[in-house]
Amino acid sequence: MSSPGLSSPTPPCAPEDVRRVACVGAGVIGGGWVAHFLARGYDVTAWDPAPDAEQKLRRLVDAAWPALTQLGLAEGASPDRLTVTATLQEAVADAQFVQESAPEKLDLKRDLLRQLDAAAPAGVVIASSTSGYPMTDMQTEAADPGRLVVGHPFNPPYLIPLVEVVGGERTSADAVAWSSRFYEVAGKSVITMDREVPGFIANRLQEALWREALHMVANGEATVREIDDSITEGPGLRWAFMGPMLTFALAGGEGGMAHMLDHFGPSLKSPWTRLEAPELDKKLYDAVVAGCDDAADGRTIADLVAERDQGVIDVLRATGRLRTQGEAK
Amino acid sequence: MSSPGLSSPTPPCAPEDVRRVACVGAGVIGGGWVAHFLARGYDVTAWDPAPDAEQKLRRLVDAAWPALTQLGLAEGASPDRLTVTATLQEAVADAQFVQESAPEKLDLKRDLLRQLDAAAPAGVVIASSTSGYPMTDMQTEAADPGRLVVGHPFNPPYLIPLVEVVGGERTSADAVAWSSRFYEVAGKSVITMDREVPGFIANRLQEALWREALHMVANGEATVREIDDSITEGPGLRWAFMGPMLTFALAGGEGGMAHMLDHFGPSLKSPWTRLEAPELDKKLYDAVVAGCDDAADGRTIADLVAERDQGVIDVLRATGRLRTQGEAK
Structure with missing residues (x-):
């Protein structure tokens, strides 16, 4: 989907040299990303418009930390390297990579990506955690759509390795390659898709299962517990x-x-x-x-x-x- | 689905007292059942019409035995307690429980269940490993349909705990209850369904996922490897x-x-x-x-x-x- 011909400023550093990551949106998924990047030793800035966001985020990171410690922390990794900022602009001003995890509303995503693109240093790759929107539909408002990619994680992002990476029609091939490599360096397991498919891969598969499960509950064919047991056993x-x-x-x-x-x-x-x-x-x-x-x-x-x-x-x-x-x- | 009013001879022993199990059909699933019952310390008789069936079956049991040893064998469990018989009748003549695992062909299942019912001691429960046929459709030819149940395992039956148990319209409630209890005693994890649903529970869920995966391959949206990685990671x-x-x-x-x-x-x-x-x-x-x-x-x-x-x-x-x-x- 991505276009090798589109020119977009080059990312200011190699994926291996990233030290500062910004996470915009700090709910279950955004907060999970924060925990992951902190555990991997990055400096993380985070911003979320909710009034109690910082408190919830720090609670999420604290709750995840024992698990992350078992997984093995990177040298110097610490929850203290999280800075929660008052504005979106402050969060991304110095970032070398931006992970957006806002609610799944297309208009909101479009506008947020436009703002992130305006505020982040030139060339820095901005990835969206969207669980289903094609980047082509989200990158419409940004001045530099070339650096916008989908980097779709699974809950919780600090434990489940998979990230699905895919660009939109106006994403540069370089941004897709850069972000795939960055996620690998950051300890994730990456599937780089060469075309946009609604729901990507894993979500399509689990969504099929989930919808069948909902039909079974709706028809009284199985209980929630039986559905769960039938899978885990x-x-x-x-x-x-x-x-x-x-x-x-x-x-x-x-x-x-x-x-x-x-x-x-x-x-x-x-x-x-x-x-x-x-x-x-x-x-x-x-x-x-x-x-x-x-x-x-x-x-x-x-x-x-x-x-x-x-x-x-x-x-x-x-x-x-x-x-x-x-x-x- | 099962009818408490139907009269069927009582099973000759309690689920806890079963010592001899017959497995009819000894392919991947039937052979997996043989390995499971042997590991759990039962005497097992097996019959399969294929000319090289015994050789393949013994190879499957030998291949599974190290895994079963790790899982922990029952006292006295041994591959030597397997007897492969020349006829279906010999296999079930002395059995206290019968597990049928023939190919998924409705006519074949119907006729086989008729023969098993004619040959097995009165009251002995006969379970079918069918992965999708309702027992109502399979029990049409048997003289005593009341003792016929579905006991649907997952591959390999010697490792995956789940068995889905469900009767047909003419199955007695006692046979359903007896077989559910028997499978539990034999170390399985049982879901007893109170109605027939095509594909039962877990197969409906995994079939939805499988069909979506086939669509993705058919459309070039993902490779087999990406599909598998998207789930395991x-x-x-x-x-x-x-x-x-x-x-x-x-x-x-x-x-x-x-x-x-x-x-x-x-x-x-x-x-x-x-x-x-x-x-x-x-x-x-x-x-x-x-x-x-x-x-x-x-x-x-x-x-x-x-x-x-x-x-x-x-x-x-x-x-x-x-x-x-x-x-x-």
Whole structure:
């Protein structure tokens, strides 16, 4: 989506040299970003228009700090390196990277990004935590839209590694590459998308699951508790370390994904969810099988089965759920 | 769904007294059940019509045994307590519980359940591993449909605790209750459903996610690897120990699920997945909020946040993914 031809001032420093990060919006997500950047040893300035924002933010950081300490703090990391400013302009005046985490309202985001662009030093990349708006729709008011990217985290940003990075039509390719590298340096796990898709990747997947869950509750088919238990005692145990595609491939036995699609492909027509399935034509079949081969990265089915088994055991042990005979609830 | 009024012979022993289990169908799922029951100390008989079935089954059990040993074997548990029989009738002749795991073909399941019902001792409960057929549709040919239940496991059945238990219209309530208790005694985590829903619970949820993933691959929006990474580095880390509903509640900050629905409810209208959302009316809103309160079971939002944080750290540590500053990929 991003345009290599658009000229935008170069970021004033390399991703590896960033020391000062500004977080604008300090609710659950913005505050989580603050905690993450502090733990990684950055100086953080934060601004939020809510009257009790500073108090809530410092409480959030304090609550997260024991977890962050267990994860391992960067040298010199401290909650004391947080400065809450009175204005947006002060927050970003000296920043080398800006993370925006305002409420999900398009007009608000547009105007805020315009203000951030006006106030931040030239070339500094400004990333939005938006959970769904395409940057193309948000960058309309900014004087330099080239430095505006989406950097979408997961809650809580100080623990869940994933950040989805994607530019809008007017974002420079340099800003996308710079921010992907910056997040990696800052300890995140980055997926850089080459096109804008509403909801990005992980949110589309979890949103499909969430909507099906809401339908089940609405129809009295399952309770909230049953829905949660069905995941934590079931497929969720695998998804912590092996994604849905590769784990599905293992349902195909020694034949892997191809056998799985042969075997379970017809069930795509079953009314197992309200979501209509795509046609499983040869092109999709081949893409899924080849994609699994790529993701397996040389690991055989037997390797993957051993890895999955060990992973499930490790996760069960880590979460205190090793079961032995007779331990019925 | 099950009818308390239907009379069916009583199971010949209590769930706690079962010693001999028959597994009919010995592919990935059936073989996984064999491994599970062996590890839990049962005598297991197995039958599968495939010519190389015994060899494959013994290979699967051998491959699973190190994992099962780590999980903790029941006293006297041994792969030597597996007998592969030449006929279906021999497999079930002495069984105190029967687990059917044949391919997902309705006609085949119907006929197989008829044969199992004819061959198994009176009253012995026969459970089907079907991943989607309602028992009402499968129990049509059996002389005693009352003892036929669905006991739907997740792959691999020897590691993933969840079993979804549900009867058909002609299943006795006693058979449902007996099998739920039996699975618990045998070390599984049981959700007993009171009505038949195509795909049960967890499969509907993971099928929604799977179909959205297939659409994304079909449209070139994400690769298989990106889809998997987006889960394992993102929401999957939470789902190993806290379900999607409760984790979503935490996105609402100190306001919990109610605040989350106020904040993100409108995004149900966004084109974030191909799955249409239900109308978030007051009834659904209240059901979700009350369901979360029930699932939270007295834990405050702060308790849940602390639990989630510790869980994610434990899972990251268990799967070798603690990140520290500068460890960029």
